Amino acid sequence: MRLRLTFSKTLAMRFTGHMDLHRSLERTFRRAGLPLTHSQGFTKRPKMNLASALPLGVTGDHELADIWLDEAMPLNEIEDRIRKAAPPGIELHQTIELPEEAPKLQNVVSASDFVVTLLEPIDSLEKRVADVLAADQIIRTRRGKEYDLRPLVLDLSVIEPDGEGRVCLAMRLRTQEGATGRPDEVIAAMGGEPFDTRINRVKIHLGPE
Amino acid sequence: MEAMEIERLLERVLPRVQKPGRYTGGELNQVVKDWSDIDTRVALAFPDIYDLGMSNLGLMILYDLINKRTDALAERVYTPWMDMEEIHREHNLPLYSLESKHAVRDFDILAFSLPYETLYTNTLNMLDLAGIPIFSSERGVDDPLVIAGGHTSFNPEPMAPFIDAFAIGEGEEVMMEIIDVHKAWKASGEPREGLLHRLAHLWGVYVPALYEAHYNEDGTFQHIEKLVDHAQLPIVKRIVSQLPPPVTKFIVPYVDVSHNRIPIEIMRGCTRGCRFCHAGMITRPVRERTVEEVCEALEEALNVTGFEEVGLLSLSSSDYTHVVDLVKAVGERFADRVLSISLPSLRIESLSVDLMDALKDTRRSGFTLAPEAATEKMREIINKPVSSEQLLETAREIYSRGYTTIKLYFMMGHPSETMEDIDAIIELCKAVLRVGRECIGNRAKLTAGVSTFVPKPHTPFQWVPCDDLDTIYIKQEHLKRHLRGRGLKLNWNNPKETMLEAALSRGDRRLAEVVYRAWQKGCKFDAWYEGFRYDLWLEAYEEAGLDPAFYTHRRRPLDEVFPWEHLSTTLKKKFLTEDYLWSLAGRTRIDCRNQCFACGILPVFSQLRRDTPGEHWQCPEVKSRRVTVRNDDGTFMPQAVQEKPVTITLEEVIQSQ
Numbered sequence: 001m002r003l004r005l006t007f008s009k010t011l012a013m014r015f016t017g018h019m020d021l022h023r024s025l026e027r028t029f030r031r032a033g034l035p036l037t038h039s040q041g042f043t044k045r046p047k048m049n050l051a052s053a054l055p056l057g058v059t060g061d062h063e064l065a066d067i068w069l070d071e072a073m074p075l076n077e078i079e080d081r082i083r084k085a086a087p088p089g090i091e092l093h094q095t096i097e098l099p100e101e102a103p104k105l106q107n108v109v110s111a112s113d114f115v116v117t118l119l120e121p122i123d124s125l126e127k128r129v130a131d132v133l134a135a136d137q138i139i140r141t142r143r144g145k146e147y148d149l150r151p152l153v154l155d156l157s158v159i160e161p162d163g164e165g166r167v168c169l170a171m172r173l174r175t176q177e178g179a180t181g182r183p184d185e186v187i188a189a190m191g192g193e194p195f196d197t198r199i200n201r202v203k204i205h206l207g208p209e
Numbered sequence: 210m211e212a213m214e215i216e217r218l219l220e221r222v223l224p225r226v227q228k229p230g231r232y233t234g235g236e237l238n239q240v241v242k243d244w245s246d247i248d249t250r251v252a253l254a255f256p257d258i259y260d261l262g263m264s265n266l267g268l269m270i271l272y273d274l275i276n277k278r279t280d281a282l283a284e285r286v287y288t289p290w291m292d293m294e295e296i297h298r299e300h301n302l303p304l305y306s307l308e309s310k311h312a313v314r315d316f317d318i319l320a321f322s323l324p325y326e327t328l329y330t331n332t333l334n335m336l337d338l339a340g341i342p343i344f345s346s347e348r349g350v351d352d353p354l355v356i357a358g359g360h361t362s363f364n365p366e367p368m369a370p371f372i373d374a375f376a377i378g379e380g381e382e383v384m385m386e387i388i389d390v391h392k393a394w395k396a397s398g399e400p401r402e403g404l405l406h407r408l409a410h411l412w413g414v415y416v417p418a419l420y421e422a423h424y425n426e427d428g429t430f431q432h433i434e435k436l437v438d439h440a441q442l443p444i445v446k447r448i449v450s451q452l453p454p455p456v457t458k459f460i461v462p463y464v465d466v467s468h469n470r471i472p473i474e475i476m477r478g479c480t481r482g483c484r485f486c487h488a489g490m491i492t493r494p495v496r497e498r499t500v501e502e503v504c505e506a507l508e509e510a511l512n513v514t515g516f517e518e519v520g521l522l523s524l525s526s527s528d529y530t531h532v533v534d535l536v537k538a539v540g541e542r543f544a545d546r547v548l549s550i551s552l553p554s555l556r557i558e559s560l561s562v563d564l565m566d567a568l569k570d571t572r573r574s575g576f577t578l579a580p581e582a583a584t585e586k587m588r589e590i591i592n593k594p595v596s597s598e599q600l601l602e603t604a605r606e607i608y609s610r611g612y613t614t615i616k617l618y619f620m621m622g623h624p625s626e627t628m629e630d631i632d633a634i635i636e637l638c639k640a641v642l643r644v645g646r647e648c649i650g651n652r653a654k655l656t657a658g659v660s661t662f663v664p665k666p667h668t669p670f671q672w673v674p675c676d677d678l679d680t681i682y683i684k685q686e687h688l689k690r691h692l693r694g695r696g697l698k699l700n701w702n703n704p705k706e707t708m709l710e711a712a713l714s715r716g717d718r719r720l721a722e723v724v725y726r727a728w729q730k731g732c733k734f735d736a737w738y739e740g741f742r743y744d745l746w747l748e749a750y751e752e753a754g755l756d757p758a759f760y761t762h763r764r765r766p767l768d769e770v771f772p773w774e775h776l777s778t779t780l781k782k783k784f785l786t787e788d789y790l791w792s793l794a795g796r797t798r799i800d801c802r803n804q805c806f807a808c809g810i811l812p813v814f815s816q817l818r819r820d821t822p823g824e825h826w827q828c829p830e831v832k833s834r835r836v837t838v839r840n841d842d843g844t845f846m847p848q849a850v851q852e853k854p855v856t857i858t859l860e861e862v863i864q865s866q
Contacts, residue, residue: 012233015223016463020230023469027461027515030546044547057224085515087237087461119221195224 001069002102003078006094009060013089018053024087025050025065031085034078037068049105051204052112052175055182060201066098066105109175111154113203114183116169117162120196125167128190129156138189142182149189152181175204210303212244212310218302219310226292230464231259234285234307237461238513240272241308242282248395249281249388252306252316252353255288256323256331257736262287263460264468266522267359268322271384273456281388284308284316288331289338291739297338304339313339314353317391320384321357321372326713327706327735329368332357333728336371343725345373345418350401354391358384362415363446363491364666364773367713367720369417374408377776378446378491379477381453383413409440412846413447415776416440422718422772428759430717430772443777445847450817451825452477452496455506459514470518470551471510475503475535479524480802480827481556483581484592484792485620487665487714488524490785491778493810494818495802495827500535504542511546518549526552527559528800530824536567553577557595557603565610575614575654576607582623583633589795591623592669592788597637604641608648615641615655621684622662622676624792631684634659635691642696656698659688661707666715666773667780669788672765675711677758678704705743709735712760717772720760722753768854775851781809782852790862802827813847 009021016024026046029036036046051064069078079095086092122128132138133156138149155172162168173181184194210218223229244250253272255262262268262285275283284306289297296302303312313319319341321332333343341355342348348355357368358376365375376383387408394404409416419440423431435442455473462469478495479488507519519539523529532552539550550568557578565576580600582588588595604615619634638657645653661681664670676684681704692699713720726749734740750757765771767786774782784806788798798806805811811818811828818831840846 012230012235012463015228015230015233017230020464023465024461024463026517030515030517031512033512038547057229087463088235089463195221198220 001072002098002100003067003069003075004096004098004105005065005067005082005092007063007065007086008091008093009054009063009089010091011089013087014054014057014059016089017056018050021054022048022050024090028082028085028087028090029067032078032081034067034073034081035070037070051105051109051206052180054201055184055199058114058183058199058201062093062201062203064105064109064204064206106177108206109204110207111172111205112175112181112201113205114171114173115159115200115202116171116183116187117198117200118167118169118192118196119198120193121167122190122192125158125169125190129158129169132156132186132190140185140189142185149181149185152179153186156186172205210301210312212305212312215302215305215310215312218300222296222300222302226296227290228260228464230462231287232289232293232307233463234310236463238458239285239308239460240276240282241284242276244282244309244311247280247282248392249318250311250316251275251281251283251318251320251388252286252313253283254286254313254319254321254332254335256321256328256335257288257734258290259287259462260464260466263462263466264472265322265324266456266472266474267324267380269456269459269472271320271380272460273458274381274384274453275388278385278388280392284311286313286335288335288734291734294334294338304335314341316353317395318387319353319355321355321359323357323359323361323365323368325736326361326367326710327741328361329713329724330728330732330735332368333371333725334733344370346370348373348401352401354387354404356387360487360491361714363487363776363778364714364716365415365417365776366422366718366772367716367724369718370721370725373405373416373418375415375417376447377413377415377444379413379448381449383411383447386411387414406437406439409437410840412445412844415444417718420775424717424719430770432770433772433775443775443849443851445777445779445813445849446491448494448814448817449496450814450821452498454502455498455510457506457509457513459510459516461514461516468520469516470520471507471514471516472520472522473503473506473510474498474523475521475526475532476523476529478827480528480800481525482592482788482798482801482806484590484669484788485581485623485662485665486524487668490665490668490780492524493778493780493808494814497530497825497827499825500531500538503535504538507539508542511543511548517547518551520551520553523554525554525556525559527555527561527564532559533561533563533567536564540567549573554579557600560603562606565606569610573612575612575616577616577618578603579618580637581618581620582630583619583637584630586795587623587626587630587633589797590625590792592792592797594797597640600637601640601644604644605648608645608653611649613645613649613652613654615645617641617655617657619657619659620662621659621688622681624670624673626676628684628687631687635688638692638697645696651695654696654698656700657688657692658700659685660702661704663707663711663714666771667776667778667785669785669792671715671771671785672767672769672789674762674764675707677762678708681707703738703741706735706741708757708761709741709743709746712757715771715773716760719753719755723749723755726752767857770854777813777849779809779813779847779849781807783855783857784808786855786857787862790857790859793859794863796862805829809849813849816845816847 038044
């Protein structure tokens with residue numbers, strides 16, 4: 001039985017890296033007593049795919065994971081068990097059954113929507129947003145490698161301030177293997193300090209853009 | 210700083226540090242209580258980073274026990290790594306607890322676990338980051354009571370001025386009594402001194418401020434003087450007569466830590482009597498848990514944590530009476546859970562074929578064995594008699610079952626060691642690997658961990674010198690030159706770190722000044738490559754007018770009084786002295802399950818043994834009706850005498866053979 005889970009990753013869990021998130025989910029399913037399908041071989045690991053890694057410190061309201069069970073179970077029972085077993089910071093929103101032959105989750109992810117709350121204001125924000133969108137290329141260096149950030153930015157805009165009146169940005173960034181835009185890189189490209197933001201991934205888009 | 214302010218600041222600073230998950234708390238199974246509703250708040254501290262502290266079973270036990278009380282709470286605090294420390298200092302962020310983010314200074318009790326000496330400077334650094342005076346004498350009525358326990362507390366003298374009270378021995382019961390005493394003291398409105406006096410009445414509690422150390426003109430220790438009548442002398446270690454039910458509700462970390470597993474202690478203590486082994490001497494007597502109890506606890510722990518590995522822990526797991534039954538029971542009962550079983554500390558002679566077979570379905574690449582020495586002569590000196598043939602035979606059984614890796618632990622620098630003994634380590638490793646090649650060809654691997662022997666207090670080797678730096682370097686170079694090649698890997702310790710450990714572990718109260726000065730110079734994380742600065746330590750010795758060689762390299766005469774003798778493991782001085790002389794005579798002692806050597810445990814704890822008969826204690830049963838002294842309130846208070854040096858010579862020992 002193949003399942004697609006939609007969940008949020010918040011609170012202290014935002015500081016859990018991708019590998020550790022894998023493990024936290026595995027342990028959640030073990031506590032839930034789900035009959036997980038394991039990989040064969042020397043180190044048996046539960047079969048699981050995550051849509052796309054979140055940068056450390058970024059929360060996600062709409063994260064996706066595929067898991068497989070050896071025995072079919074009613075969806076509401078699965079949801080119930082996972083909810084009871086989830087650690088603080090993981091909340092299950094939806095569980096659907098997928099046909100076995102559905103394409104691999106990572107291969108269908110195309111883009112992510114982020115909302116960035118600015119904890120410190122950035123001057124002439126509107127102009128900086130316009131500059132990013134108008135640029136032909138934005139060359140940045142990450143981990144010693146140069147790359148062009150511009151084609152990874154699909155959309156960028158200033159949106160309604162949050163409840164405490166802080167300025168917020170919405171950005172849609174490409175999320176594909178080898179071509180994934182990072183919200184902190186966009187902030188840095190605009191001359192902002194990525195540490196002075198709160199970033200939330202609100203949606204992961206599947207299928208063609 | 211209030212908890213709310215600390216939380217707000219953390220949100221801004223945490224993204225800037227590596228591995229912020231160390232500093233958030235909030236993990237599954239942590240316990241958060243209503244702060245204002247609790248009488249006694251205890252901060253449990255491990256003076257190293259979260260990744261290591263989270264694997265400390267002692268603190269997990271206390272966390273569980275304290276939080277089960279309705280009138281107390283326990284929260285965790287670990288040492289911030291260097292990047293986080295900078296943030297603490299830059300923003301005046303006080304050291305805080307992970308659960309409720311209260312400043313450590315606002316707790317009633319700050320309890321450190323000090324299992325090894327290279328945590329001492331971190332302990333001072335944590336006090337400093339918490340805003341608590343470093344010296345016990347400078348703390349006021351508003352400062353937390355600072356206590357410490359763990360294996361180093363059997364010679365706590367180098368930390369004496371910094372810790373208000375040490376818990377000597379096992380903490381399960383005494384921690385509860387300390388909380389009770391603190392609560393009563395708080396209600397009484399007495400000054401801080403009153404708390405220390407009250408604590409001094411508890412079995413196993415050592416309040417160093419109530420004692421003064423005296424030295425001879427040659428710098429050796431003379432005696433310890435009680436400054437008040439009611440101070441105990443000696444202070445007898447604490448033990449529990451029966452191991453309490455194991456902890457099951459382990460906190461599940463959000464980030465990777467050093468041991469990702471359910472630790473279950475299957476047995477405490479060890480009957481083998483290896484002469485170098487501090488743990489084996491101070492954790493007597495052996496007490497075992499039942500297979501049923503371990504399995505029940507494991508089931509509960511698996512349900513609440515989801516961990517994928519269990520560690521069945523003890524000092525010598527293959528000596529656990531029912532080890533094969535246990536491993537089989539765990540394997541069968543949890544067959545559908547894809548569980549790996551780790552069984553550290555296996556004895557070569559008790560790692561049976563049955564046990565290997567019982568472990569065969571668990572994920573493992575091999576086994577770790579600790580021959581400790583490579584010649585039979587040396588194994589007799591250290592009392593770990595096992596033949597090389599037996600080791601090779603065991604290795605054959607392991608490799609032939611398809612396991613690829615054997616790890617062998619050795620120590621170099623044993624008393625009377627020569628280069629031939631070092632050569633023998635090389636030869637033995639190569640012989641084991643040859644066996645592996647015969648079984649599985651070039652897939653066979655061998656890892657040799659060769660650490661350097663540090664003589665420890667309360668052991669039969671407490672009199673012997675530690676190798677000096679030059680000798681250690683020569684031996685290590687020799688090993689490095691010859692233990693290389695396909696399939697071979699060698700691990701070793703930093704010799705300078707060994708020097709530090711050696712001086713502190715058999716040090717006296719005067720070394721506290723060295724610890725203090727070293728910390729002031731910036732020493733911290735002494736157990737880390739990134740932190741250890743032996744040059745600063747040497748400056749600190751110099752300024753304190755002390756010579757590390759006095760503590761490390763001096764062969765101590767049999768009649769020397771040691772600065773740790775007022776802390777009683779209950780092992781008789783006669784037993785230790787005789788065992789030391791036996792080692793010089795090349796004479797071994799068998800496993801004391803087969804013959805009691807009257808080490809001293811049983812007479813002091815006879816009442817506990819009488820109260821808990823049965824096979825779970827490995828000491829013989831006590832039949833006599835002798836009544837042991839009790840406190841006024843009827844609680845048990847074991848009695849031991851402060852012993853004089855024994856007069857016994859090597860000749861007498863040899864003749865008695």
